[in-house]
Amino acid sequence: MNNSEFNEKELNEEFGKINEKLKENENITLPDTLSPENIARQLEGVPQTGVPKEVKRTSKRKIKKYIISSVATAAAFVIAVTSVMIIKPWEKDPVKPVAPANPTVNAEDYTEIENMFSDYSDKYQKYLAKQNFDDVIDFFAGGYFEYKGSDAIVMEDALSDSDSAVNVNGSAAPEAGSGSAVNQTTTANKEFGKTNEQVEGVSEADIIKNDGKYLYVVEPSNADWGVFWENMNEETADDLEETTASDDAQSTPSYNPNEEIITDPTEKVVLEKNSKGLPILPYDCAIAVIEPDANGKMKKVASINVAKPQDEDIYYMEIAEMYVKGNDLIIIANCNKFDENTKNYNRYYEYYYGAYDTDVIMAACFDISNKTAPVEKWRFYQDGDYISSRLIGNQFVVLSSYYVDITEDEETVISNCVPTFGYDDTEMKRIAANDVCVMGEITDTSYLFATTLDIDDKNSVKNQAVLGAGSDVYCTTENLYAVSTRYKNEGIVGEVFGVTTYTTQVYKFDIRNYNISYLGCGEVDGFTLNQFSIDEYNGYLRIATSTGSWGEDISNYVYVLDKDLNVVGKIEGIAKGETIKSVRFTGDTGYVVTFEQTDPLFVIDLSDPTKPEIKGELKIPGFSTYLHPVGENLVLGVGVDGDENGQTNGLKVSLFDVSDPTNPKETHKVTIPASNSEGSYSYVTSEAYSTHKALCWDDATNTMYIPYKKGTETWYYTSDSYSFKNVSGILAVKVNENEKTLEKSQNYTVTTTDHTLENGFNRATYIGNVIFGYSSYDCEIVSFNKGTQKQLDILDID
Amino acid sequence: MEIDNTLLVERSKQGDTKAFSQLYSYYAGDLFRFAVYMMGNSQDAEDAVQEAVVSAWCNIHNLKDATLFKGWIFKILSNRCKTDLMKKNKAPDLLPVEEYQFLLEGDDFSFDSTELKEALGSLTPPDGQIILLSVIGGFKSYEIGEIYGIPPATVRSRQKRALEKLKAVLS
Numbered sequence: 004m005n006n007s008e009f010n011e012k013e014l015n016e017e018f019g020k021i022n023e024k025l026k027e028n029e030n031i032t033l034p035d036t037l038s039p040e041n042i043a044r045q046l047e048g049v050p051q052t053g054v055p056k057e058v059k060r061t062s063k064r065k066i067k068k069y070i071i072s073s074v075a076t077a078a079a080f081v082i083a084v085t086s087v088m089i090i091k092p093w094e095k096d097p098v099k100p101v102a103p104a105n106p107t108v109n110a111e112d113y114t115e116i117e118n119m120f121s122d123y124s125d126k127y128q129k130y131l132a133k134q135n136f137d138d139v140i141d142f143f144a145g146g147y148f149e150y151k152g153s154d155a156i157v158m159e160d161a162l163s164d165s166d167s168a169v170n171v172n173g174s175a176a177p178e179a180g181s182g183s184a185v186n187q188t189t190t191a192n193k194e195f196g197k198t199n200e201q202v203e204g205v206s207e208a209d210i211i212k213n214d215g216k217y218l219y220v221v222e223p224s225n226a227d228w229g230v231f232w233e234n235m236n237e238e239t240a241d242d243l244e245e246t247t248a249s250d251d252a253q254s255t256p257s258y259n260p261n262e263e264i265i266t267d268p269t270e271k272v273v274l275e276k277n278s279k280g281l282p283i284l285p286y287d288c289a290i291a292v293i294e295p296d297a298n299g300k301m302k303k304v305a306s307i308n309v310a311k312p313q314d315e316d317i318y319y320m321e322i323a324e325m326y327v328k329g330n331d332l333i334i335i336a337n338c339n340k341f342d343e344n345t346k347n348y349n350r351y352y353e354y355y356y357g358a359y360d361t362d363v364i365m366a367a368c369f370d371i372s373n374k375t376a377p378v379e380k381w382r383f384y385q386d387g388d389y390i391s392s393r394l395i396g397n398q399f400v401v402l403s404s405y406y407v408d409i410t411e412d413e414e415t416v417i418s419n420c421v422p423t424f425g426y427d428d429t430e431m432k433r434i435a436a437n438d439v440c441v442m443g444e445i446t447d448t449s450y451l452f453a454t455t456l457d458i459d460d461k462n463s464v465k466n467q468a469v470l471g472a473g474s475d476v477y478c479t480t481e482n483l484y485a486v487s488t489r490y491k492n493e494g495i496v497g498e499v500f501g502v503t504t505y506t507t508q509v510y511k512f513d514i515r516n517y518n519i520s521y522l523g524c525g526e527v528d529g530f531t532l533n534q535f536s537i538d539e540y541n542g543y544l545r546i547a548t549s550t551g552s553w554g555e556d557i558s559n560y561v562y563v564l565d566k567d568l569n570v571v572g573k574i575e576g577i578a579k580g581e582t583i584k585s586v587r588f589t590g591d592t593g594y595v596v597t598f599e600q601t602d603p604l605f606v607i608d609l610s611d612p613t614k615p616e617i618k619g620e621l622k623i624p625g626f627s628t629y630l631h632p633v634g635e636n637l638v639l640g641v642g643v644d645g646d647e648n649g650q651t652n653g654l655k656v657s658l659f660d661v662s663d664p665t666n667p668k669e670t671h672k673v674t675i676p677a678s679n680s681e682g683s684y685s686y687v688t689s690e691a692y693s694t695h696k697a698l699c700w701d702d703a704t705n706t707m708y709i710p711y712k713k714g715t716e717t718w719y720y721t722s723d724s725y726s727f728k729n730v731s732g733i734l735a736v737k738v739n740e741n742e743k744t745l746e747k748s749q750n751y752t753v754t755t756t757d758h759t760l761e762n763g764f765n766r767a768t769y770i771g772n773v774i775f776g777y778s779s780y781d782c783e784i785v786s787f788n789k790g791t792q793k794q795l796d797i798l799d800i801d
Numbered sequence: 802m803e804i805d806n807t808l809l810v811e812r813s814k815q816g817d818t819k820a821f822s823q824l825y826s827y828y829a830g831d832l833f834r835f836a837v838y839m840m841g842n843s844q845d846a847e848d849a850v851q852e853a854v855v856s857a858w859c860n861i862h863n864l865k866d867a868t869l870f871k872g873w874i875f876k877i878l879s880n881r882c883k884t885d886l887m888k889k890n891k892a893p894d895l896l897p898v899e900e901y902q903f904l905l906e907g908d909d910f911s912f913d914s915t916e917l918k919e920a921l922g923s924l925t926p927p928d929g930q931i932i933l934l935s936v937i938g939g940f941k942s943y944e945i946g947e948i949y950g951i952p953p954a955t956v957r958s959r960q961k962r963a964l965e966k967l968k969a970v971l972s
Contacts, residue, residue: 011941011942011957014935014942014957014960014961014964015935015939015941017964017967017968018932018935018936018939018960018964019939021936021967022936022937022939024917025834025917025921025936025937028910028917028918029834029837029909029910030909030910031833031834031837031843031909033829033830033833034833034843034847036847036851037829037833037847037850037851037854038829039822039823039825039826039829040822042821042822042825042829042854043818043819043821043822044818045851045855046818046821046822046854046855046858047818049855049858049859050859051814051816051858051859051860051861051862530815557811582814582815
């Protein structure tokens with residue numbers, strides 16, 4: 004054979020031979036840190052760019068679920084061969100048989116719940132022993148959890164109560180960031196930025212709050228995770244080796260970060276130990292109170308320290324979000340507990356990123372009338388990961404997701420099967436048995452755990468836990484809805500992924516009268532995008548979902564449900580092959596943006612709940628990730644710019660004229676393009692792509708403030724160096740309602756070439772004529788003059 | 802066998818880490834091997850793969866055609882390796898051709914055939930990277946062309962040139 008005449012096939016054959024040869028001569032094995040399982044674990048909670056999905060914290064519980072769901076997938080496959088049953092919830096009454104909080108059950112009688120979990124555990128153990136799928140089919144297919152409470156209240160009855168609507172909320176001082184705030188501490192009558200909220204009168208928590216005089220932000224914890232895990236490693240090094248050798252179900256790679264990071268053993272920091280011999284991590288947990296003056300000069304005037312939990316098993320607590328309402332500061336924090344998994348876990352990820360799971364959440368309220376001497380009014384702890392919260396007048400509602408790990412031994416499963424609550428973390432008690440609701444059909448062992456109270460009355464606490472997970476939360480002043488998505492794969496793991504069926508459960512709670520009671524659950528096909536996918540209007544609930552896996556299989560729906568969560572109307576098959584990027588319902592109209600190559604904006608008429616219909620459609624490049632109605636006729640879209648080929652490029656703000664629903668138009672747009680040139684690569688990203696709270700809307704002037712980051716990397720092959728440049732910016736876009744144009748776009752920017760502000764701003768707010776950009780990742784606040792766009796000050800929060 | 806990644810890519814775009822790790826698992830071994838040859842040792846390779854995978858996860862929305870996933874993730878890794886080498890002043894493009902070669906020393910390699918080692922080591926950039934992609938990644942010339950943004954014909958001629966060198970040693 005003449006070597007120069009190789010064709011493609013021959014080339015590949017030759018290379019294949021060389022590859023075999025190489026394999027014989029190398030000792031390369033994939034390290035544990037790079038195993039697919041560990042990669043999946045490391046990616047949990049890592050945000051994707053351009054994905055409108057709220058970033059969730061990494062959770063050990065999710066990892067455990069991963070193990071279960073693999074089994075579930077396998078089980079689902081078995082079902083697929085024997086009999087394929089496709090559930091079409093809209094074809095029948097979607098309301099599940101339900102046992103809402105049952106007043107006839109003794110509050111102390113946990114027997115039924117315990118028995119149920121005991122059976123659950125049994126099934127699992129049998130499955131383990133036999134390695135036989137048959138036993139788990141029922142178990143994971145959901146048939147197992149047939150709850151037969153003797154006096155279960157029928158769903159219909161529970162729901163019909165909601166007719167006697169009494170609105171008791173909204174009597175007290177308005178919360179900072181919602182409504183026209185007038186309160187004792189705020190003498191300023193300047194306009195100021197409020198948290199961008201979905202429902203009027205229902206406040207949402209955030210990482211920054213502004214009351215017109217002060218800015219409140221979470222201080223960095225300064226926890227040294229490297230030192231902590233290093234001390235943990237030392238403590239548990241022996242355990243770790245043992246488990247690594249014996250434990251095959253939950254792989255615990257023995258990666259030791261010390262080797263890489265700590266080079267000089269003399270520099271080793273030895274932490275104090277608690278009574279169980281585990282290291283005590285020093286960290287801060289505080290809210291910084293920042294007072295800017297009229298010239299934008301900022302000063303940290305106080306630091307509101309949050310006392311750490313008493314329980315020495317809780318090694319870390321971090322404030323997730325907060326509210327400021329008049330003189331009350333309410334915080335919600337995630338707490339991390341030591342347990343067997345903490346000790347055995349592969350620490351590669353946490354070494355860099357901190358704590359990895361949440362076991363308990365803490366909520367507390369401080370009287371901050373004197374900023375330098377705050378008084379803690381109350382605090383409570385409840386099991387689970389933080390999902391979301393709301394503040395409606397004086398009523399505070401917080402939701403967590405509590406996972407019961409049925410892979411533990413039976414005794415542990417039973418002792419963990421009811422979520423606990425306590426004013427003191429050392430004395431947490433099970434919530435009353437009659438506050439636990441179990442559905443007729445359950446495939447999940449997570450509880451959606453809700454607590455509500457009047458913030459002025461510590462003793463007004465009401466709990467409610469429903470078996471079934473939750474992710475997105477939508478709340479009006481009367482009802483709270485939490486949705487959770489389940490998906491089921493039918494196919495062999497690792498080879499073919501067949502049909503993926505998505506269903507969304509909608510849990511409804513009545514939250515009137517400072518009370519909370521579970522009303523029931525409905526089900527629709529598909530999965531929701533975020534809280535804006537859900538909306539209640541005139542007693543009807545509207546939900547937009549996507550379903551399917553790929554290609555033409557992907558489809559989108561809009562459902563209308565009545566107050567009993569029966570589907571009364573629906574539109575199917577919207578934009579086949581495309582996925583929903585944003586949704587907004589306002590009154591009788593719904594707007595849905597989908598994207599594949601271009602962005603269709605659909606205008607949906609919902610005036611007849613039983614016959615929703617698409618009125619009009621507009622196709623433009625790029626897509627909006629957030630829609631904000633402005634007046635009757637306009638919708639502002641914030642999102643990603645793109646070209647006709649579906650390539651995305653930069654930030655785009657579009658103004659849509661929807662006065663004629665049959666013919667929506669993009670009347671104007673403002674973009675911040677990513678500019679690529681030879682040897683240099685730039686990108687534009689914004690947290691507004693994933694959370695509406697990043698945005699700040701000034702209603703008085705119709706201006707939207709959008710934080711973004713533009714990063715530019717210059718690569719080495721065209722210059723002798725590699726360099727990067729970050730522009731942290733706030734784009735201000737003003738909507739002219741009469742002209743239907745966007746006008747006077749201001750751009751407030753700081754350019755850095757070092758690591759200050761390397762993550763860019765992720766929040767924007769303002770007080771009077773001073774605009775603030777906040778980066779929670781870099782702990783920096785920058786102030787700008789509204790008119791001149793000049794930078795006034797930069798404050799490092801620490 | 803070609804694997805259809807479409808569904809897994811779609812699910813990854815929905816934020817499904819399990820789907821993504823499934824996708825990654827098909828190529829994990831080869832990605833790591835590629836990185837070891839590029840970086841010369843498994844420690845640096847581990848970092849490079851780690852970073853490349855996180856980067857791929859974060860940017861998967863930029864991947865429009867799911868069938869190109871493999872080439873796309875190798876491209877990210879290849880760029881990552883080059884950036885890392887550059888930071889160590891060992892980038893192939895920065896060094897004179899005669900000074901650069903794949904470092905096939907250390908515990909990761911146990912060549913009993915010194916000829917193969919020398920032949921591989923003698924492949925000067927950019928041929929070396931193209932050959933690594935051909936050998937380890939099993940990519941075809943047009944796929945490598947897409948990865949490096951060069952015409953497939955150029956890739957082919959480089960492949961042939963390199964293969965002639967290797968064949969001489971191996972035969």
